[in-house]
Amino acid sequence: xxxxxxxxxxxxxxxxxxxxxxxxxxxxxxxxxxxxxxxxxxxxxxxxxxxxxxxxxxxxxxxxxxxxxxxxxxxxxxxxxxxxxxxxxxxxxxxxxxxxxxxxxxxxxxxxxxxxxxxxxxxxxxxxxxxxxxxxxxxxxxxxxxxxxxxxxxxxxxxxxxxxxxxxxxxxxxxxxxxxxxxxxxxxxxxxxxxxxxxxxxxxxxxxxxxxxxxxxxxxxxxxxxxxxxxxxxxxxxxxxxxxxxxxxxxxxxxxxxxxxxxxxxxxxxxxxxxxxxxxxxxxxxxxxxxxxxxxxxxxxxxxxxxxxxxxxxxxxxxx
Ligand SMILES: O=C(O)CCC(=O)C(=O)O
Numbered sequence: 001x002x003x004x005x006x007x008x009x010x011x012x013x014x015x016x017x018x019x020x021x022x023x024x025x026x027x028x029x030x031x032x033x034x035x036x037x038x039x040x041x042x043x044x045x046x047x048x049x050x051x052x053x054x055x056x057x058x059x060x061x062x063x064x065x066x067x068x069x070x071x072x073x074x075x076x077x078x079x080x081x082x083x084x085x086x087x088x089x090x091x092x093x094x095x096x097x098x099x100x101x102x103x104x105x106x107x108x109x110x111x112x113x114x115x116x117x118x119x120x121x122x123x124x125x126x127x128x129x130x131x132x133x134x135x136x137x138x139x140x141x142x143x144x145x146x147x148x149x150x151x152x153x154x155x156x157x158x159x160x161x162x163x164x165x166x167x168x169x170x171x172x173x174x175x176x177x178x179x180x181x182x183x184x185x186x187x188x189x190x191x192x193x194x195x196x197x198x199x200x201x202x203x204x205x206x207x208x209x210x211x212x213x214x215x216x217x218x219x220x221x222x223x224x225x226x227x228x229x230x231x232x233x234x235x236x237x238x239x240x241x242x243x244x245x246x247x248x249x250x251x252x253x254x255x256x257x258x259x260x261x262x263x264x265x266x267x268x269x270x271x272x273x274x275x276x277x278x279x280x281x282x283x284x285x286x287x288x289x290x291x292x293x294x295x296x297x298x299x300x301x302x303x304x305x306x307x308x309x310x311x312x313x314x315x316x317x318x319x320x
Contacts, residue, residue: 016303026308029103033312036281039111043098045091046112049281053117057088058229060123069130072170076191077220077232083123084174084227088114093176093226096144096251105305106146106251107288111281115142118174118255119274124229128257128274131170131231135260139268140279140287143295147184147240147250155184155240156298160194161256162234168262169234175226176251183246185223186230188238193218195235267294270318286316 021029032038036048047053060083068078096109109115119125119138128136147155162169179185189197193215200207207215221241222230232238240250258264264271267290272279279287289309296302302309 016300019301019304020306021304021308023307026311029308030311030315033108033285033308034315042102043095043112046095046114048112049278050113052120052278053088053114054120056122057117058084058121058123060127060229065123065127065130069127072131072231072233074191076194076236077188077222077238078230079222079224080127080229082225082227083229084121086227089174089176089227092253093251096146096176100146105288105292105302107142107144107291109144110142110288111284113278115144115253116272116278116284118172118253119257124172125274127229128170132168132257132259136274137258137260138272138274139256139258139264140270140272140283141256141268141291142287143254143291145240145250145252145254147243149183149243149247149249151243151245153184154242155186155250158237158239159298160198160235160237161232162265163198165234165258165262167233168259170231170257171234172229172231172253172255172257174229174253174255175224176253177226178248179225179228179250179252180223180246180248181221181241182244183248183250184241184243185221185250186238187219187221187241188232188236189215189218190220191233191236194237197237198235282316283318285312286318289313289316 039048060080064080068080072078092109092114095112095114096106099109100106119128145155147153161171173186196211197207197215200211224230243250256268258268258271270283289312292302292305292309293313296306
């Protein structure tokens with residue numbers, strides 16, 4: 001039986017390869033992806049490149065901001081419940097659903113203005129400034145998650161987003177649906193313990209039993225209603241849970257921000273000034289496919305779209 005796991009892995013690999021878009025489908029989707037008018041027709045109520053979706057779409061009470069900033073300083077994460085307007089979140093959920101129903105990975109929702117407007121809301125911008133300092137920037141690492149309502153399906157496996165990023169890095173995670181323990185909400189290991197785990201693994205390629213048990217007990221679950229805002233520093237070990245029988249798909253957005261003078265990795269660039277105009281359509285496409293190329297590691301089914309992502313990546317890569 002010792003060859004069985006290898007055989008299954010080989011069979012899974014072959015099935016994924018078979019599921020890849022055909023050359024004709026790639027050509028058709030490539031044209032469609034670059035066609036702004038087609039995206040506008042797909043979701044007629046959502047704009048592209050026209051304007052920041054502005055207004056008072058989010059609110060954070062002062063005492064909540066203070067409490068969660070101190071949690072961020074102490075434990076490397078924060079959790080603010082029901083920050084965004086219900087209507088805005090429902091609208092972004094509708095956009096994500098339309099994009100998915102049209103056969104795109106749901107992250108293509110980032111072609112629309114709404115998804116780049118999140119950091120432009122005054123209260124979110126103030127919280128980011130308190131966490132990263134003045135003139136913070138957004139990097140172009142964005143993603144949208146749709147964890148289907150099927151038992152056993154899970155969000156991303158445990159990882160950190162920017163090892164050594166310290167106070168110059170912050171991930172934001174926004175649920176567009178209910179995120180519960182049953183449908184795969186986020187889980188994390190607070191900052192100090194995350195670093196201990198990373199150091200132990202780096203030093204000996206495994207985790208001592210006592211540290212393993214302590215870590216399990218320290219795990220924090222973050223079930224949150226739609227429109228909440230949670231986030232973590234780059235060293236925090238985090239993951240999406242597994243669906244244990246919920247009939248509600250878990251839908252969410254992930255974005256990343258840096259301090260003004262932070263040393264960024266190539267993958268994070270180009271950087272975006274949240275005080276300037278929204279990024280152009282081609283930059284949005286570039287951000288989406290650059291992530292897609294990397295994230296097959298977390299979502300093997302994305303491999304279906306890899307040849308398409310490569311073509312769009314080539315066509316939209318900024319000249320350096
Ligand atoms: O939503 C998930 O399952 C994972 C999100 C995450 O880990 C991330 O965005 O870094």
